[in-house]
Amino acid sequence: MFEQLVAPLRLPSQSAVADDLMVLRDGAMVAGHLGEAGAAAASFLRGCRAVIRQPLD
Structure with missing residues (x-):
């Protein structure tokens, strides 16, 4: 869910950002x-x- 939300932002570590948001x-x-x-x-x-x-790496 959160990975889809952050995908348009094209962050360097989308998966980690999605995990942090969750x-x-x-x-x-x-x-x-x-x-x-x-x-x-x-x-x-x-x-x-x-x-x-x-975002963290």
Whole structure:
């Protein structure tokens, strides 16, 4: 799912970025259930932006 989303960005390590985004999504889902959903959503978006800007090899 996430690999298809990042494919148009042509990042150097698309698979790793997709994996990182999935982990962020999973964490945000748990955080949303345990606490403030709005804060979890905002944190998820910040994390996604950071991963996309600075992909790791």
